[in-house]
Every structure is written in C-alpha cells, then in structure tokens.
Amino acid sequence: MTEIKDNDREIHLFRMRLGAVVVFVFLCFGALVARLVWLQVYKHSDFAALAEGNRIAIVPIVPNRGLIVDRNGVVLARNYSAYTLEITPHKLQATLDSVIDQLATLIEIEPKDRKRFRTLLAESKNFESVPLRTRLTDDEVARFTAQRFRFPGVEVNARLFRQYPHGELASHVLGFIGRINEKEADELADSPDATNYNGTDHIGKEGLEKSYEKLLHGTTGYEKVIKTAGGRAVSTLSRTEAIAGSNLILSIDIELQKVIEEAFGEWRGALVAIEPETGDVLAYVSKPGYDPNLFVDGIDSQSWNELNTSLDKPMVNRPLSGAYPPGSTFKPYMALAALELGKRTTSSAIQDPGFFMLGGHRFNDDKPGGHGTVDMYKSIVISCDSYYYQLGHDLGIDAIHDFMKPFGFGQITGIDLLHEKEGVLPSQEWKANRFKKNKAMQRWVGGDTISISIGNGFNNYTPMQMAHAMANLANNGVVMRPHLVKIVEDAVTRARTLTVAHESARIPLQQANIDFVKRAMVGVNTEGTGKTAFANAAYLSGGKTGTAQVVGLRGGKYNKNVAERLRDNALFIGFAPADKPRIAIAVVVENGGFGATTAAPIVRKAFDFYLTGKRPLDKDRTKVPKEDAVLVPLEELKTDEAVESTHPPGGESPGNKD
Numbered sequence: 001m002t003e004i005k006d007n008d009r010e011i012h013l014f015r016m017r018l019g020a021v022v023v024f025v026f027l028c029f030g031a032l033v034a035r036l037v038w039l040q041v042y043k044h045s046d047f048a049a050l051a052e053g054n055r056i057a058i059v060p061i062v063p064n065r066g067l068i069v070d071r072n073g074v075v076l077a078r079n080y081s082a083y084t085l086e087i088t089p090h091k092l093q094a095t096l097d098s099v100i101d102q103l104a105t106l107i108e109i110e111p112k113d114r115k116r117f118r119t120l121l122a123e124s125k126n127f128e129s130v131p132l133r134t135r136l137t138d139d140e141v142a143r144f145t146a147q148r149f150r151f152p153g154v155e156v157n158a159r160l161f162r163q164y165p166h167g168e169l170a171s172h173v174l175g176f177i178g179r180i181n182e183k184e185a186d187e188l189a190d191s192p193d194a195t196n197y198n199g200t201d202h203i204g205k206e207g208l209e210k211s212y213e214k215l216l217h218g219t220t221g222y223e224k225v226i227k228t229a230g231g232r233a234v235s236t237l238s239r240t241e242a243i244a245g246s247n248l249i250l251s252i253d254i255e256l257q258k259v260i261e262e263a264f265g266e267w268r269g270a271l272v273a274i275e276p277e278t279g280d281v282l283a284y285v286s287k288p289g290y291d292p293n294l295f296v297d298g299i300d301s302q303s304w305n306e307l308n309t310s311l312d313k314p315m316v317n318r319p320l321s322g323a324y325p326p327g328s329t330f331k332p333y334m335a336l337a338a339l340e341l342g343k344r345t346t347s348s349a350i351q352d353p354g355f356f357m358l359g360g361h362r363f364n365d366d367k368p369g370g371h372g373t374v375d376m377y378k379s380i381v382i383s384c385d386s387y388y389y390q391l392g393h394d395l396g397i398d399a400i401h402d403f404m405k406p407f408g409f410g411q412i413t414g415i416d417l418l419h420e421k422e423g424v425l426p427s428q429e430w431k432a433n434r435f436k437k438n439k440a441m442q443r444w445v446g447g448d449t450i451s452i453s454i455g456n457g458f459n460n461y462t463p464m465q466m467a468h469a470m471a472n473l474a475n476n477g478v479v480m481r482p483h484l485v486k487i488v489e490d491a492v493t494r495a496r497t498l499t500v501a502h503e504s505a506r507i508p509l510q511q512a513n514i515d516f517v518k519r520a521m522v523g524v525n526t527e528g529t530g531k532t533a534f535a536n537a538a539y540l541s542g543g544k545t546g547t548a549q550v551v552g553l554r555g556g557k558y559n560k561n562v563a564e565r566l567r568d569n570a571l572f573i574g575f576a577p578a579d580k581p582r583i584a585i586a587v588v589v590e591n592g593g594f595g596a597t598t599a600a601p602i603v604r605k606a607f608d609f610y611l612t613g614k615r616p617l618d619k620d621r622t623k624v625p626k627e628d629a630v631l632v633p634l635e636e637l638k639t640d641e642a643v644e645s646t647h648p649p650g651g652e653s654p655g656n657k658d
Helices: 007-042 044-055 096-103 111-123 138-146 182-189 207-211 213-217 254-264 301-309 327-340 376-381 385-395 397-407 428-434 446-453 463-474 511-527 595-612
Strands: 056-061 075-087 130-136 154-163 176-179 202-206 221-227 233-240 247-250 269-275 280-287 349-352 355-358 361-364 372-375 485-489 496-498 542-548 569-576 583-589 614-616 631-633
Touching: 007 044, 056 233, 075 096, 075 138, 111 130, 111 301, 130 138, 130 154, 138 154, 176 207, 202 207, 202 213, 207 213, 254 269, 254 280, 254 595, 254 614, 269 463, 269 595, 327 376, 327 385, 327 397, 327 463, 327 511, 327 542, 327 569, 327 595, 349 385, 355 385, 355 446, 361 385, 361 446, 372 376, 376 385, 376 511, 385 397, 385 446, 397 428, 397 446, 397 463, 463 511, 463 569, 463 583, 511 542, 511 569, 542 595, 569 595, 583 595, 595 614
Parallel strands: none
Antiparallel strands: 056 221, 075 130, 075 154, 176 202, 221 233, 247 485, 269 280, 269 583, 349 372, 355 361, 485 496, 542 569, 569 583, 614 631
C-alpha cells in the first residue's frame, strides 16, 4: 500500500530546522562580533599596552656612585668603566658548564673566576645576569663579539666599577661595596627605594659606603627603547638621565692617616685623631686592615677565609667595636672630677708608701716603696696609682660614673658609622643588672672602685670614646659630635652642606680646673712618663700614658715569658699645641706593653706631621717604633676585633707601669 507523504508537514519541519541553523549561525557570528568588540574596543588599551611592551622596553640607567675624597681633595673612592662577561642562566641553550668551557676557549677564565661565579649565582635569581669575568681587555671583547652568535644568554656589558686607589689605607673608614645578595634584595623590594635600585648590582656593605648609601647611590634614570623579537635594542624613543650620587668630602687627612698606619708597623690596635674645635676626625686607624678592592667583584673563598680566620682579626673595626680598659689615661678625668666635686684641691697631697690598703686587700703601686709626697700635679705627671686608689675610694663609683658620662665614656658618640659599640661605664646599677643571675656578684664592693679609679676593672671604652673624651677636655668642655664626613656635595649643583655645624653640648666645668689638668698633661710630655717620646718636639703638647691589663696575673708581674697576646695593652691620649689644641688623639696598641714605649711614639709622629708638615724618615717596621725619628720636609718626599679586658675587678692589683 502506497504511503501518502504529508508535504506540508515536511516543509514545515525543514523550515524549522533551517531556521534553527540560521539562528545558530547568527548566534555564532554574534558571539564572534561581541568578542571582537570586547577585544578591539573595551580591551584595546590593555592589549595595546602589551603589544607595546613586547616592542618597547624600559631600561634603567644606573647612576654614577658619588666620589669620596679626603679633606684636601685626594680621591679615596672612585668609579671607572670596564667590560664584563655575563651569563643569564635561563637563556642558555646548553648546560652551564659546557657554555663556560666553550667560553674559556675564547677568554681566559681562571678557577677563581668559576668559584666566584658559582657563589654569585647562588645569591642571584635565575633571570638575572651574573658576571663570569670582569675587566675584559679590548682583545677579549673583540674575540667574543665575533663568536657571540654561538652563545645565546651570554653578553658583554659595560659596567661601572668601584675602585679604592689607596688599597688597605683607611679601609675601615671607607668600607666597601659588593653585589646585592638575596637578603638585601628582599629588603630593597619592601622599601620605598625599590624602584631606585632597578638595574643596580652593588650596594654599600661596610664603612661610609654603607652608612651613606642613599646619598652615594644617586637617582636611577630610564631609557625607553625599541627592541627586536630577540630582545636587542635597536633605537631609543626617550631618555631620563640618571642623577649621580652626592660626593663625600671627608674630615680625614689621608697623608696623616698614612703616617700613622706606617707608625703602627706590625702592631695591632686603633687610633682616632680629632680636631677638638669642629669634631672633624682627622685620622681613623684600625690595624690591621684589609683591601676593600677584594670585595667589589665578589671576594674569592681563599681571601675570605684568610681574613676571617686570621688571629689578628683584620675585619674588626677596632675604634668603633673594640672595648678596652683605658688604664692610666683615665687619671686626668679622675683629677678633674676631684676638683669639680670638691674632693681635692690642686695642692692636696698624700704620702705614697707604694700601696693602698682596703679591707685587708693590698693594692700596689708600680714603684716599690712609693713616690713619697704626691700632690695632684705630680700624680698625673708620674702616674701615681696610690693617689688614685685613695681618690676613687673617696669619690665613690656613682659620682665617678655621673662625672664621666658627659665626656662620652660608655656612650654612643654618634659618629657617622654603623654598629658603634657602647662600651661600659660602670656603676652600682650597672653591676646589679649585669649580674642578675649571680646574686653574689651583684653588690658593688670597695675593691671594684679601686680598680676603676686607675682605669682597670669593669671599665671598657672604645678608642672612639677615648678620643672624643680627649677632644672634649681639650676643647674646654665644648662637645662637638665626631664625624668622618665633613661636607656632602651635590653632584649636580655642587652645593655643599656641613654635616656638623654646631656644638652638641657644653660640660659645666670651671676653666681654672681644666687649665690645671691640661698643665699637668703638658708636664707628662715634658718631665713625666711621656718625656722621652716627646723630647725636642717643635711644639708643646699634653698627654697621658696608660697601660692596661688584658688578663690578671693574681698579683704577679709581667715578664718576657708571658705570651704576647696576654701582655698589657699600651695606651696614650694627648693634644697639641698645648695653648690652642688643633688635634686630640687616643691610641690603643694591643699587647704593646708600656704606653710610654709603644703608644706615645706613634702619637709623636702624628703630631709632628700634622703640626709641622714633617714626616719621619724612619722606614723601620719593627715591633717597637723609634722614640726620636729623624724628620725631613714633606715636599722632599713623593706621596702617592678587639680584645675585651678579662682583668678581674677588685682584689689585689699589681698596679700600672705607664
């Protein structure tokens, strides 16, 4: 039976299907149009920026680091440009070791270069370029450039390098710069200066390079360049110049610094010289030092181990971090305290039997049988311990503490270096806090004061504090903050700003008392313990010798059989000229023995050079500097950690021999 088709129904279904297809097609086209509108209209600016970013790059321009010069304009830290061979690890198409081996066929790469590269690579992020070789010669640059196509991910770049032309000289003043490590990078990323360090590889690590980092660094510039698909710049669209860092003009006289460092010879120790009227630090010596140039490219492991394992501790900034008992250099301040507090007059005298008894304990002077009749003047000139044993007992520890504090003993001086140590200016409160866990030691006893009175016991001060105190006394109680940077100079405008323009404080002292103590210190150098060192000087100076124990010998005496590093520290403080001091000095020679023999001659050479323009002809580098050096005019010459005292406070004392 033949089926009769319903044509109308089939046509209706066909039309419905066709309509559905048409609607579907229109919906698809509508979606495409909507997407096109979304991309081309609403997201146009975003994608345009991305496209522009693929074509245009913002390249940071690293600013020139500021120069550091001494007070006379001698350059101490400068910059120079050199070529560096750098590897960006994530761009390499072969293993790192194979690339380095191939590069070694073109450019000399030593084992130390590989070691340093590995160290820097560990501290860097994978997308950063890491230097393999620095200071390439022109021939090396040419050889690599000709073969550059073989080494994707390897570039030769021109970089600025820091140089310290005087090497080890004043190394603890200048410090050094080094590559930014991971910790420093994270700190910078979280700081307001993050963008200013784009493209910067190095940062100040120690010394003035660190404490003045923001001023020395300058302001980073930017260059907008068109680049190829391979990432190479082909043209510049715009440029914002970098602003060079400020220049630092130091208070240091580098020639004086050199004379003093040479005078130390092989001795370890520290010296700080200050201009009392201004607070300018004229010399800042920490011996031994180190060569800051070793750190610029990344120090090799051998040199680093030598510096860190040396018993001489060359990396320790002794004037700032060393804590030493002042020995007899404390006595002039004790005498001044006695006058100011009314405990003594200038004519007050004792009969010195050569010892002082307190509670059954015998505290010896250095001279058996004593010094006879001793007044205040004589006590300073000959450095009589017995006089100060009695004086310290009469003053009491808290009065001593309160009088010494304004001079800067046991206080942060505020010098423009980081990590200054506070030292110890003892008091009853200090001892109670110091020995919280040992109640038997908390109570202050009379023997503690006796040791303090001659500069031993718990006394521990930095050479910076000793020099600051000497400058304050020489300046009649007017306190100037000590500083190494005298002037900050703007690299663009050349405008200059003084770092310390005004006094910090005035210590209320009677001028007659100051004058008396100064006269007694002049007596030290003309007729007392410093007489030999300052014989035939062309100027009049004041000073005080000192000797401080490193370890206690239970009443015994030091002799040649005592190990060198257990011998006394030698100290000297002084000022010159006596009538209007232009320089004040404190020096500590570790294990140097007597201050008169070892420390005073160093100061004599410093005074001679600074005040008369003469330099010792002595080229001797022996342990004991000559006391009377032959002098020649300057113009005839070409120029080019510390130990803390373990001396037990209180109890029996052998006394000091200065």
